[in-house]
Amino acid sequence: MNRSEISFIPIGVIHSPFKKKADIDPKKYADAKGFDSIQGEIEIYENYAAGLKDTEGFSHLVVLFAFHLSEGFSLITKPLLDETLRGVFSTRSPHRPNPIGLTVVEVVERQGHILLVRGVDMIDGTPVLDIKPYTPRDIKTDLRIGWLTGKIKDWPCRSSGTEG
């Protein structure tokens, strides 16, 4: 069993209209499409830019990034959308043992080593760790959403009235 540290290096940086955490209206999190219109850029550093080839063929990309402003973590935490303490792995809190964030963005256009995207909920200056194509295997339906039930607005692909 290997519990030694694993090191990663930023491959790029997010340019976002949110210059600090307080710029984000937390109500947006309650809407499945709350950030859909927020545009930003993913700048990939030149030494990794060749890997962006073909990304523009996909409508959506998964972005993994570092919650670089997050210090420390709590295993039990009160989510933005709830008043009850929850296990951190049932939340998207930035204060997690490994502060890795995940957002699925929509591709507007690629301009060389820069991707113009929509759906940005990251803070300006966020270090990018990875970009992956969002594929049909990432679509799940008939969701149960635990403590989020009733706290998040309409979303696509719901089956007939079992959840929410």
Next chain:
Amino acid sequence: MNRSEISFIPIGVIHSPFKKKADIDPKKYADAKGFDSIQGEIEIYENYAAGLKDTEGFSHLVVLFAFHLSEGFSLITKPLLDETLRGVFSTRSPHRPNPIGLTVVEVVERQGHILLVRGVDMIDGTPVLDIKPYTPRDIKTDLRIGWLTGKIKDWPCRSSGTEG
């Protein structure tokens, strides 16, 4: 601009029926539901286990893990499902600058610090970096899937015949 290394530590380990890469039938990747029946366990180490509270309320969880068997990377690579060289960020290849993997699994049951899950495509012994709830914000529809077009079978939530 901060390009220094960021270190993460495994919070757990995957127990999978796939003991080595050759145990995985690559044809499964061509089916959006190809791994849906594959059951495994996510063991979270005791010092992080308290964070699993409430995860069992969600039908699906996002698992981030280290591609621990992957050595080195190529910015341009031939995907399993294609004969053409593609940019690595348009693929889910394990040979990426930061070898982080992402799989959405279905929760069967939580037994203390162990999650029984379905949808496993990881190799046995894979180090787990993070677990997040899969939420409605992670569902995207009207996908365009670039070079994957025509190479992957039916998936849910397709709009009327624009893609694939």
